[in-house]
Amino acid sequence: MEYRVYFEHPVIYLADHREPHRREITELLVNAPTEEAAAVHALRVTQGDPGTLRVELVSVWQIQNAIRIKRLEEELASLRAGLPDA
Amino acid sequence: MANYAIDFHRTASTVASLGTISADATRPRRFEIYDLIFGSEAAAADNPFLYVLQRCTAPGTSTAVVPQAVDPADAATEMDAGENHSVEPTYTAAAIILELPLNQRATFRWIADERGQLMAPATASNGYGIATPTASALAITVQAHVNER
Numbered sequence: 001m002e003y004r005v006y007f008e009h010p011v012i013y014l015a016d017h018r019e020p021h022r023r024e025i026t027e028l029l030v031n032a033p034t035e036e037a038a039a040v041h042a043l044r045v046t047q048g049d050p051g052t053l054r055v056e057l058v059s060v061w062q063i064q065n066a067i068r069i070k071r072l073e074e075e076l077a078s079l080r081a082g083l084p085d086a
Numbered sequence: 087m088a089n090y091a092i093d094f095h096r097t098a099s100t101v102a103s104l105g106t107i108s109a110d111a112t113r114p115r116r117f118e119i120y121d122l123i124f125g126s127e128a129a130a131a132d133n134p135f136l137y138v139l140q141r142c143t144a145p146g147t148s149t150a151v152v153p154q155a156v157d158p159a160d161a162a163t164e165m166d167a168g169e170n171h172s173v174e175p176t177y178t179a180a181a182i183i184l185e186l187p188l189n190q191r192a193t194f195r196w197i198a199d200e201r202g203q204l205m206a207p208a209t210a211s212n213g214y215g216i217a218t219p220t221a222s223a224l225a226i227t228v229q230a231h232v233n234e235r
Contacts (some may be wrong), residue, residue, distance in 0.1 A: 001111065002166070028150075029149065029152070030147065030148070030149055030150055030168075031106075031146075031147065031148050031149075031150045031166055031168040032147040032148075032173070033144075033173075037147045038147070040147075040172065041147045041148070041173070042170045045149055048152060063094070065106045
């Protein structure tokens, strides 16, 4: 299950070592079997404040459909751009 | 069939996995790993690392990594990836598919033989985990290229 964990205040994502000082985040996608596990994981890797945390289940279908719809809209726009003016 | 790039990062740990690639829990599809790059971006030093790629049946708890389509025209993938595990994947005992002993200074690239891709079944949450049973607490990275069928 994929969860989106939100923080009210930006926290540092410790997993990324390339530019840790710039990796301030307000949300984190977490793969976890339960909402509680997702929250625990997010706190562990960010050392964020538990009081500012909110967890939501992400529908993968929603994200993928949004990408597909955006792509279709772009294709439609490009087709329209090629049509002569009415 | 489409190709995806997945990058994994963490401070290496002997008890916590670097990352997993697994079939989706509800819409599983087969996938095959065809290219892997192992290395450390920490300041040069001599430290031994053992990278182990092992089959798993559940991906544990990790920070999600979104596989990136190599061809932007391809759709988002079904398979799931995660890094920086806090709860270990459920590894299949002895199912070690690739084992790489490396010095920290040495980056290593593994490329599948034409018929030697590392396959994963279209079974919910099944896939591969990357662990480092021998490691120093330094930044490590693995880049995986995966084909989803």
